[in-house]
Amino acid sequence: MNIYIDADGCPVVKETIKVAKQFGVPVVIVCDAAHYFMHEGVQTITVMQGxxxxxxxxxxxxxxxxxxxxxxxxxxxxxxxxxxxAMNQNGKRYEDQNIDQLLFTRHLSSKLRQSGQRLKGPKKRTREDTQQFILALTNFLKSIQEGQSH
Known part of the structure; x- marks a missing residue:
């Protein structure tokens, strides 16, 4: 198993690396050329912007x-x-049971923005959000280690 981080705009890069190291799981950071990441023992792949x-x-x-x-x-x-x-920056897993609804909501929001409506952006990130992510990632990796993927 590898953990890939979609690092452009990801607020939990360091936390992911720290938890992954505890479980001996390799981390690969993938970002575009507008960003720079360098972490010891972690592979970084930089792709062209696009x-x-x-x-x-x-x-x-x-x-x-x-x-x-x-x-x-x-x-x-x-x-x-x-x-x-797949997991987001708050520790929420994307699963077959929720991905269609998430994509549909994103589509509706896009349509509303295109029609000129203003939508509220995401709430400001808190320390609790980061702690929730660390706990969710830790629990997920424990379950994988124990042979239970769900």
Whole structure:
């Protein structure tokens, strides 16, 4: 198993690395050329800037059972299709049971914005959000280690 981080705009890169090291799971950071990441013992892949370039790089490398940390529902859906696991920056797992609803909500929001409506953005990130992510990632990796993927 590898953990891939969709690192462009990801607020939990360091936390992911720390938890992954506790479980001996390799981490691969994937970002575009506008960002720079350097963490000891962690592979960083930088791709050219472009729409979905990071997503395509992750999907091309992904093996069944790998985990992707991403805020992107579209990437989450692709990960699930390749039999991987996907989790957002707050520790919420993208699963077959919720991905269609998440994608539909994103589509509706996009349509509303295109029609000129203003939507509230995400709430400001808190320390509790980060703690929730760390707990969810730790529990997920424990369950994988114990042979229980769900």
């Amino acid at each position: 729409s979905d370039a990071v997503d395509y790089e992750i999907i091309n490398r992904l093996q069944p059972g790998d985990l992707v940390i991403t805020q992107d529902y579209g990437l989450g859906a692709l990960v699930l299709a390749k039999k991987g696991y």
